[in-house]
Amino acid sequence: MTKAFKKIVPLLFISLLIVSVAAITSVKLVSASNSALIFTPNYHVDGTDPPGEESYSNSVANMIMYYFSNYGTNYYYLYNCQGSSATRAQYMSSLSYCQSNYYNTVVYSKGHEWTWGNSNHYQLIPNDYNSGQNNGVKDSYDIYPNTNLGTDRFVVLWHCGTAMAYPSSQDSYGWYGMPYDFTHNNGMNLDGYGGSNLSGWYVFLGFINYSPEYLTGTGYQSYNYGNFVTYFYMYLLQYHYSVNGALDAATRATTQYGSFGAWPFHTGMYVNGLWSKCWVYGNGNLGIPS
């Protein structure tokens, strides 16, 4: 019994070692794959959206999910997180989970954003936001520590002010701004759409000042901004366009303009008295990770 035990114990440990190594290797294999997170928090306690915007935002998110499900290459984790599921904790745990298990993470989020800290920090407003607790998804506190591996390579934040405060620096509240805190890359091209010699492996799309609501018309027939976003993901995933190509093609489909570069949505337009625009950092010549 003792002899047999002596023989079995090393064998057991060697087996455990092999299993563990295999587990680590398999994680590495899995980490060559991609994940996509789609957040539509629809915070409405304070009446932040016009009527119908919440349900329409959900349907746009469902369309994006459809394109990932049917045409995404090597996407092994898709999470369409809407309404009450899109809490602050869920943003953080999902980001952490994806960066730990997948080589690339693609993030899309649509909603509101307010400033905090010295007004140079930004927080996404989750579904469980409580103004008394000021518990938004804060850039340096909540995003930064859960994206530190730098795997969030393609990020679209359709919230106000998400392209502001870049390049980033530190203050008493930490690194400010969504572009850096999602990508951990302070060297992205400052004009990822129109710049020359674009390089790198990151794309960040956000807003200088205000983002329009999805139900707002683009001014071309009956198309609205939700249609633009849907076409954008369709061209990225179903038709394999680059980010800039998809921006151009979606612009042609839903506006009177021939390219994203001429549309005031990108060149700048007044929204509620503020000069606002949709902006791209990084390398817009990249396609969506595959």
Place this chain on the structure above:
Amino acid sequence: MKLSIKKALTLLSIFAIIIVLLVQMSSVNAATVPTAKDKALAFIQDVIQPDMSKYNVTLVRDIVGQPLIQPSATLESVDYHLDANGSGLDIICEFQNNVLTGAEVSTNTSSMILSNYPSTNLNDKVLSVLEGYQTYTGENLKDMISVLANVDATQNVTKISGDIKLTIQHVPLETDISLRYSFNDTDYTGVTFVFRNGQFYAFKDDRSLWVIGNTDVNINMPQAIDIAKQYVQNYSYTLDNGLTVKGFNVTSIQAGLNTYPRENSTTIYPYWSVQLNLDKVYPGNVWQLSVGIWADSGTVFLCQPIGFGGSPPAATPEQTQSQPQSLISPIDLSIVAGTIATIVAIAVIIVKKRSK
């Protein structure tokens, strides 16, 4: 009996000949109908005009889909790569229901398109592109060519000639040249060419996508503004949290003619688009009301509160600070397990050796 066999054979022979002829005719028809790939190549040669003798042409992809957003339409994208010793062009042509509706050129280097038409003069270039498009479509576009031939494309221009409205707009990245059919101060469908660094970059033609219903504009701008102002006096909207909002103070108004489809069709009609800016941000982050009024009847068909996605300039003083969260992930656990197992196995081997 013999006669009837002969008859039968004759009939069979005639039948066979008819079948063969029909098959031949259908194959001839199939051969004469150009595919999207053929059309894309023709567009590249006629409109973009690269010197094809200097390029190797490769079909990168040809994808046909039914867009979820417009399930009744067929959207085909044809992507050709033109390579000249590493200096490459990618040209994507988009077809809706087999009609070209858009195109775009991207380069992998900063090199210029090796062109059959080497002029660097923008005026010459845009004219050459439009004439090339006339060749491609086989349509008579002389009205468009005529209006474009008489302007300086290096300047911002708005010019109406007959039913054609030409707009040339220079923005930091590019020059956009738009030629649209225009009736009663309303722009309908047309073509747009985009040039970057003096070269063809993109193109859009929406003439096949929309049918013009009527062009009647029976009310003028002051009348449209009055209708919109009256309408919003009694207008209210209810937020998803149940709050009803009404009683809006309008501070300024913009209005313009545009087109909009009726009854979810692709037939478009002129309407007055009236934007009423409000004195403050109302619940729902609403700062503007957008009113649509049919230009033929003066009927309001759309009133929409326009909102935005947050309030970045307004400082929110920090009251409470949450601590950064560190979450243990599956990869961390597997590494920990592996490390422990390795240490234990090595320890067992050492103990075993020592005991020997």
